[in-house]
Amino acid sequence: MAKSIKTEEMPALDKTDLAILRLLQQNARITIKEISEKVHLSSTPVHERIRRMEETGVIKQYVTLLNGAMLKKGLMVICYLTLRQHSKAAGDKFIKTIMQMDEVIECLTISGQFDFMLKVVAENMDAYYDFHVNRLGQIENVGNVQSVFVMGVIKQSHQLVF
């Protein structure tokens, strides 16, 4: 008999797993040896636990965060928009287009008066204006668009395990 359907397969993480995740969250390039010392285990079980968490999908990705201002990506804009029609096909087409846009580093579907929230990076205001008019504006089915400019980044954490 089949097990009950779950949205996410839960691999039952223990305290050691969470301790390992806490360390990896803060520094993805930490060595397994250093983790082992901090969680008071030899490197073998730490290695195996990380491998398991990568496989089950608890660990999604190891990424490097870069300084936008030093890479000509100093402007960040939050961009809200509605679609004119909300059919599955229309939504999928919009999503497919957004996925290919490198400047769009985040896209969320949200509650409220707008359908989507985009986080867009650009070199400056001219570049953003170009994106707004010539790239967003070219997508069919896009209704209202509203831009909110980010004046400062106070906090940016990626820690889901405290």
Place this chain on the structure above:
Amino acid sequence: MAKSIKTEEMPALDKTDLAILRLLQQNARITIKEISEKVHLSSTPVHERIRRMEETGVIKQYVTLLNGAMLKKGLMVICYLTLRQHSKAAGDKFIKTIMQMDEVIECLTISGQFDFMLKVVAENMDAYYDFHVNRLGQIENVGNVQSVFVMGVIKQSHQLVF
């Protein structure tokens, strides 16, 4: 004699630096050896370039992205708020409080009708309600608060170098 003051020290990144960043962005745990092979260099200059980019701050941090749904952090909320007074002291006090709140994984100062945009993670709606009333609501100087619920994450990229 002192050098002229710059907001960001520009280390003049060349194509090789950008290629290295592109690889590190996608996988922070990639080995230097593997990078060297892909950029057609020996490991010594790659090692030195990475060290320099870490030091100058182009590389900010290596982080591990985890699956929120598997860690009882399935709910994401965008929370907008205004402060009642906008003095430097009042703002700093608010920021200090936000910094200590683990559930707040992002905080931006924004243009428009609100002062701040917060990204908050919670286990479920009850937990978020508790955060809203007992944690945010307890901070003095907070004026209007508006919550927008994230229904789906379409895209989440951290790539500033394409």
Place this chain on the structure above:
DNA sequence: ACTGAAAGACACAGACT
């Protein structure tokens, strides 16, 4: 599920071009 040992791979520093 863990330890400890051992082999292989890698990082890192030095000498040199």
Place this chain on the structure above:
DNA sequence: AGTCTGTGTCTTTCAGT
């Protein structure tokens, strides 16, 4: 600014508890 080479350290596998 790069290659090559050596040494020490880390990863990864395996036998054993």
